[in-house]
Amino acid sequence: MNAREIKDLFDRIKSHYTMFTYDDKKIQEWYRFLKDYDNDEVNEQFNKYLTNSYDNPPQVHHLTKNLSKKKQEDDIWITECDICKQRFKIVNNDMYEYEKHHRKCQKIDFIDIMSMKLHKKHIASVVYYEMSDEELDNAYREIMDYYMSHRENNDFVKRIGV
């Protein structure tokens, strides 16, 4: 329920129980307990409460008794990989898929930079994106080993400081 629906509910309660009063503070307070419940279900509970002819207006627990909370809305935001610009939908701050992707992109980006420096050409990055994690790790390690073994007598490698 939202605050507007709680105010409408209060008006209903008031029309049956003249002693019932409310103000903004009371709306806020009830909102804390009712926000996760469905408006129609709470109103239906109030109908049942009325048919029992209680003399006093209902308390929150009378209206939520036996009701289950609604599923919370998912918190969704969009982020973008700074390397390949692919967009990711992040649901409830779960960064798992994005981080996995980003690690892969960093490795492919590194291999590409090395290829440019060594062979003066870009890698066919699509081939690397299709690799399994293991295959990519091997390719990454291979290029690292290559540079490490050549760094002693390679002016170019000395210059880029790998």
Ligand SMILES: [Zn+2]
């Ligand atoms: Zn990426």
